[in-house]
Amino acid sequence: MSEVAALQTQALREPQVTTYLGALGRALAAGRTNKAFPDRKPLEATLHALGREMHLGLYDEIYVDSRSGMPNLASFTRVLSDRTVGLESLSRLGTQAELDARREEAEVFARMGRKRRYFEALQTLELAPVDHHRVLLRRHDPGQSRASFRVELTKLLADGCYVRVVIELWQRASMWAHELVRLDAAGEVAEGTEALRGTVYRFASYDAETLFVRLHELEGVTVERVQRGMIGPVLWSIPGENTLHRVATPGGSVIARAWSEALPELAAAPAQLVVMFSSDIAAIDVRDEVSNDPLSPLLGSQLRDAEQARYRILRERHPFKVYKDRKFVATDASKPVIERVCAAAGTKNLVYRLV
Amino acid sequence: MPETASQLNLGALDRQVAYSGEGISVRSLEENISAERDTQNGKVDELKILRERNVAIQTALADEVGKLRKFSDYLDGSATQGGIWAGFKELVSYIPGFRNIAMSKRSIEELLKQQYQISSRRVKEAAEYVDTLGRSEQDLYKEIDRINGKILEMAKNESTAVDFVLELKALVDAIESEKQTAEAGSIAFRDLEAKQDKARALLAQHSANLQLYAAAEERYVSLKDNTRKLVETIRNLRQDISQYTTAASIKLDMASAQIQAIGTAADAAVVMLELKRSLDVMTESMNATTQFVSDTQVFFRRNLDTLIHELETFDQTTTQVLDANIAESRRIEDERIAAAIDKARKHKQHAGGGAATPA
Numbered sequence: 001m002s003e004v005a006a007l008q009t010q011a012l013r014e015p016q017v018t019t020y021l022g023a024l025g026r027a028l029a030a031g032r033t034n035k036a037f038p039d040r041k042p043l044e045a046t047l048h049a050l051g052r053e054m055h056l057g058l059y060d061e062i063y064v065d066s067r068s069g070m071p072n073l074a075s076f077t078r079v080l081s082d083r084t085v086g087l088e089s090l091s092r093l094g095t096q097a098e099l100d101a102r103r104e105e106a107e108v109f110a111r112m113g114r115k116r117r118y119f120e121a122l123q124t125l126e127l128a129p130v131d132h133h134r135v136l137l138r139r140h141d142p143g144q145s146r147a148s149f150r151v152e153l154t155k156l157l158a159d160g161c162y163v164r165v166v167i168e169l170w171q172r173a174s175m176w177a178h179e180l181v182r183l184d185a186a187g188e189v190a191e192g193t194e195a196l197r198g199t200v201y202r203f204a205s206y207d208a209e210t211l212f213v214r215l216h217e218l219e220g221v222t223v224e225r226v227q228r229g230m231i232g233p234v235l236w237s238i239p240g241e242n243t244l245h246r247v248a249t250p251g252g253s254v255i256a257r258a259w260s261e262a263l264p265e266l267a268a269a270p271a272q273l274v275v276m277f278s279s280d281i282a283a284i285d286v287r288d289e290v291s292n293d294p295l296s297p298l299l300g301s302q303l304r305d306a307e308q309a310r311y312r313i314l315r316e317r318h319p320f321k322v323y324k325d326r327k328f329v330a331t332d333a334s335k336p337v338i339e340r341v342c343a344a345a346g347t348k349n350l351v352y353r354l355v
Numbered sequence: 356m357p358e359t360a361s362q363l364n365l366g367a368l369d370r371q372v373a374y375s376g377e378g379i380s381v382r383s384l385e386e387n388i389s390a391e392r393d394t395q396n397g398k399v400d401e402l403k404i405l406r407e408r409n410v411a412i413q414t415a416l417a418d419e420v421g422k423l424r425k426f427s428d429y430l431d432g433s434a435t436q437g438g439i440w441a442g443f444k445e446l447v448s449y450i451p452g453f454r455n456i457a458m459s460k461r462s463i464e465e466l467l468k469q470q471y472q473i474s475s476r477r478v479k480e481a482a483e484y485v486d487t488l489g490r491s492e493q494d495l496y497k498e499i500d501r502i503n504g505k506i507l508e509m510a511k512n513e514s515t516a517v518d519f520v521l522e523l524k525a526l527v528d529a530i531e532s533e534k535q536t537a538e539a540g541s542i543a544f545r546d547l548e549a550k551q552d553k554a555r556a557l558l559a560q561h562s563a564n565l566q567l568y569a570a571a572e573e574r575y576v577s578l579k580d581n582t583r584k585l586v587e588t589i590r591n592l593r594q595d596i597s598q599y600t601t602a603a604s605i606k607l608d609m610a611s612a613q614i615q616a617i618g619t620a621a622d623a624a625v626v627m628l629e630l631k632r633s634l635d636v637m638t639e640s641m642n643a644t645t646q647f648v649s650d651t652q653v654f655f656r657r658n659l660d661t662l663i664h665e666l667e668t669f670d671q672t673t674t675q676v677l678d679a680n681i682a683e684s685r686r687i688e689d690e691r692i693a694a695a696i697d698k699a700r701k702h703k704q705h706a707g708g709g710a711a712t713p714a
Contacts, residue, residue, distance in 0.1 A: 007612040063608060065615070073468065073611040077475045085479040092487065108489035115486065130468055158464070158615045201462040 004248050008160070009074070010066045014052060016238045016245050017062055019271050021051045023354065024234065027275040027329040030352045036279055037229035038154045038164045042128040046071070049079040054121060056114035066248035068160025069234030076130050076156060083127060086119030093119075128162070131155050133197055138168065146172040148224075151196065155204050161232030165204050169215065170222040204228075208282035209299060209322050216318055223320075225283035235259045235274040235334070237266050253295050255341050262337045269333040273354055278326040286321035293324040294345035329354050363529055367522050368553050372561065374512040374568075384571050387505070391578055394498050398491050398585055405484060467614045467637075474637055475607055482600040488593035495586045502579045509572035516565035523558040527551055566683070595650065606640035 005011040012020055025047045028040050048054055050062050050071060065072040093099065099113035131154070138148040151167040203211045208226040216223040235256065237246040244267045250256035259274065266272045278293055291298045299322075303311055327350040328338050335351055342349045530551040537544040613636060 006609045008615065009608070009612045063611070073471065073615055074608045077472050077611070080472065081475045081479045084476055085483060088480075089483050092483075094490075102493075106489075106493045108486060108493060112486050112490060130472065131465060156615075160615065197465070198462045201465045 004066055005063065008066050008249070009072060010064045010248050011061045012064050012245070013061045016240065017050075018052055019238050020064070020236060021047045021062075023236070023271060023273045023331075024275065027234075027273055027354050028231070030329045030354055031231075031275060031277050031327065032352070033229065033231070033277060036164065036166065036227050037277060038128070038162050038231060042126045043162065043231070045125040046076060046079055046128040049082075049122060049125060049127060050075055055118050058111070058114055058118060064247075065160030067251055068232045069236050069247040069250065070160050070162060070232045072160060073130060073156060076128060079122065079127055080130070082119065083122040083125070086115075086122055090116065090119050090123075129154060131201070133201075135196075144172070146170055151200060153200050153204055155201065157205050157230075159205065159233075161230050163204060163228055163230040165200060165211070166225070166227040166229075167200065167211070167215065167223065168225040170224070172220040172222075207296070207299070208280045209320075212282040212320055213314065213318060225281065225285070226320075227283070228278075228280040230278045230280075231275070233276055236272065237263065238271040239267060239269075254345070255295060255338065258337050258341050259334070262334075266333055269331075272331045272334045274328060274330045274334045274338060275354075276326055276328055279324070281323045282320045283323075284319050284321075286323045289321040289323070291322070291324040292347045292349065293326040294342050294347045294349065295326060296324050298322060298324070325349070328352065363533060363550075364526065365550065367519070367526055368550060368557065370519075372515060372519050374515060374564070376508045376512070381567065384567055384574075388571075388574055388578065391498070391502060391505075391575075394494075395578070395582060395585065398495060398589070401487065401491055402589070405487070408480075464614065471607070471610060471614055471637065474610075474640065478600055478603045478607060478640070481596065482604070485593055485597050485600065488589050488596070492586055492589050492593065495582055495589070499579055499582050499586070502575050502582065506572055506575045506579065509568050509575060513565060513568040513572060516561055516568055520558060520561050520565050523554050523561065527554045527558060530554060563683070599646065603640040606636055610636040610640065 003011055025044050028044055028047075031037075031040075033040050059078075062078075063072050063074045064070065093112055093116045096113065096116055099109055099116060102109040103113055104110075132152075134152040136150045136152070138150050140147045148168065148170050151165075151169070153165045155163055155165070157163055199214065200211070203214055208228050211228075212223050212226040215221055215226070233247075233250065233256075235247055235250055237244055239245075244263070246263065250259060255274075255276075276295075278296070280293075280296070289298065291301075300308070300311060300315075326347075329352045330338050331354045335353065338349075338351050342351075530547050534544060534547045534551070537547060
């Protein structure tokens with residue numbers, strides 16, 4: 001198994017890196033994600049930049065979160081730093097022709113030649129950010145001193161998954177109201193306050209319902225929608241020479257347990273991959289409150305009787321409904337494992353085939 | 356041409372002495388040395404630029420280490436710089452209904468991640484030095500090869516010049532002895548004198564060449580020594596930077612997992628402990644990088660300034676030798692001219708005072 005190099009970190013080396021990144025990139029495309037999820041293209045670009053074809057052997061390994069199976073903070077940061085530092089280095093490295101001509105002279109010139117190609121290629125890519133916060137103005141109603149905003153946060157979560165949180169809210173300006181978003185003097189460009197950033201950032205790992213309630217309780221704020229689209233976790237296994245490389249600690253979810261039980265069979269198959277795409281919406285325009293997510297039932301269905309009453313009162317204060325869903329991309333040998341779990345949970349989930 | 360005594364070996368007077376390479380002159384030697392020095396200066400300039408960037412990185416690193424320490428002190432409870440108002444806000448946050456006012460601002464996890472990304476960039480910037488220095492090292496090895504070629508060429512030419520100069524000196528002396536046996540003013544005497552003058556002219560010319568080749572050999576050897584020192588400095592610097600940045604990178608990779616762990620810890624004490632640990636690891640890695648920056652400053656101070664000074668001294672020495680050579684050449688030339696004028700006057704006196712001697 002690929003070694004656990006540090007806390008919750010697996011080091012993956014060739015040839016497993018190429019197999020892993022290739023499969024994950026194809027799975028992202030097969031997942032058919034929409035704007036509720038983190039942008040696919042920058043994430044695909046990051047996966048490509050981590051690969052040997054791009055860095056030409058400058059790196060020996062990548063780091064993967066041992067729980068979520070996704071590239072971790074160190075891997076995301078590596079390509080982002082390389083692009084920033086590379087831009088400055090390109091002016092000092094010399095031309096490609098010069099470096100190629102001296103390739104046989106010493107190892108340093110061959111290495112600098114590869115580096116130049118890598119840095120140049122990175123400049124053409126838009127890479128996935130570790131965090132990206134954006135606030136957009138939807139409607140401005142100066143007569144009523146209120147405005148509607150859309151807040152987007154893309155974040156690499158602490159559990160290793162990659163999430164996009166979208167919040168649509170109204171804010172009324174008043175002395176007692178807590179200012180979450182500021183407008184510029186022209187009333188056209190919106191900027192989130194540090195308070196909003198901090199709150200959304202901290203609560204990004206919680207479900208949409210919790211975030212809706214948390215924001216809606218603020219004075220002067222009316223939330224219309226909170227939506228989370230999450231990529232991950234990823235369950236992967238890649239047979240090696242004498243060992244099976246696999247995600248080290250996939251956790252205790254029902255899918256992770258079913259996957260771990262099926263591993264002895266999967267070991268005989270070529271590389272296997274399951275990527276999960278979960279969406280979670282708390283909004284005033286959701287018609288029916290349903291969870292189609294085998295790993296995340298509605299909160300109301302999990303509470304003890306003693307808590308149910310309090311929860312009902314809380315929900316009556318807030319006019320939203322919740323909808324949860326999860327879809328999968330899976331290789332052929334893994335697909336039956338997922339389908340069994342979904343059937344057992346009583347959910348009907350899309351399972352796209354990874355070729 | 357009148358006959359001369361057969362024991363004189365006059366072959367030297369007509370021989371074309373072949374020195375290898377281009378012909379040497381004060382100007383060409385100066386130009387060659389200057390070209391070699393330009394390469395050295397280029398590398399020294401690169402080190403100067405690295406020194407300036409070193410200072411910039413050191414300042415930025417000191418800033419960032421300071422910020423990390425502040426976070427750490429805050430968690431220790433030893434930072435109370437927030438003052439009364441910060442403490443009040445914290446208290447008020449526990450009072451129901453007043454939560455909005457006391458709503459805390461930036462997420463520590465977000466700040467830590469930003470700090471992590473900045474630290475990662477700094478370490479990569481420092482690591483870029485390694486290849487820059489590696490290339491300079493290789494360039495200088497090539498220079499040493501070239502200079503060795505030049506030294507060999509100068510040594511061979513010096514040896515050729517020595518042989519010829521000795522031969523010419525022996526001829527001049529032999530002609531002098533021969534002149535003693537000839538009648539003063541006779542045709543044979545004049546012929547011997549003409550040949551002696553020619554030999555002396557060749558002697559002057561090739562003596563100058565000998566001096567130039569000897570000086571050039573010495574200067575190239577000195578240049579090679581300086582280049583070797585520069586290579587060694589660069590190699591040591593490259594190896595040390597490589598060690599530091601590798602260690603810092605590994606520590607940062609460890610910190611990444613701890614930062615990500617912070618968000619999932621439910622218990623406040625556990626969160627604070629993990630936060631403290633990741634801060635300490637990041638601070639350690641930044642300290643390691645700061646240490647290398649500080650140590651390379653020592654390198655630069657010890658070696659770069661000395662090198663620059665030695666190279667300037669070398670330049671001065673070269674100029675002095677070349678000036679001395681030029682002065683010597685001029686003196687010889689003046690002597691020759693004075694001797695020629697002297698001879699011309701005496702000839703006129705003779706011609707005016709006595710019967711003309713048939714040619």
